[in-house]
Amino acid sequence: MENKLDNAKLITCILPKGRAHNLQQALIEEKENHSVNFHFARGVGRFSQITARGIGEQQEKEVLEAIISAELADELFEFMFFKGEMDQPHGGVIYMTSIPGATELQMPDLPSEDKRAKQQH
Numbered sequence: 001m002e003n004k005l006d007n008a009k010l011i012t013c014i015l016p017k018g019r020a021h022n023l024q025q026a027l028i029e030e031k032e033n034h035s036v037n038f039h040f041a042r043g044v045g046r047f048s049q050i051t052a053r054g055i056g057e058q059q060e061k062e063v064l065e066a067i068i069s070a071e072l073a074d075e076l077f078e079f080m081f082f083k084g085e086m087d088q089p090h091g092g093v094i095y096m097t098s099i100p101g102a103t104e105l106q107m108p109d110l111p112s113e114d115k116r117a118k119q120q121h
Contacts, residue, residue, distance in 0.1 A: 003103065004101055005069050005103070006101050007069075007101070009099065010066070010098075010099050011076065011077055012065050013080060013093070013094045015064060015084055016062070017040075017061065017062060019085065020062035020063070020064040024038055026079075027076070030079075033076065035066060035067040036065070037064070038062050038065070040060060041062070042061065043059065
């Protein structure tokens, strides 16, 4: 079964190392949004202390991306901004991009532990 989102939004957060997983969990548990993924990146912020030390030094960042229906985008953008602590100095960057469509991620139904044990015998 395919769940297509028309007129969807992609919300991208660039966060300090260690913050993306907690934000991802909050989106799943509190907002029931499973179309969230994060990965790692490296870079130097424009006003970071590491910039003053010299060229070539980089900080590890986490990039969290969530695909949201257009109707929920503003609400989840605000939730992510405050839950991810981007309202704090050096807390990160968040932005939203329109995308014409997307397919929602769906996890398959997994058999329970009892069924798996019976299948193995």
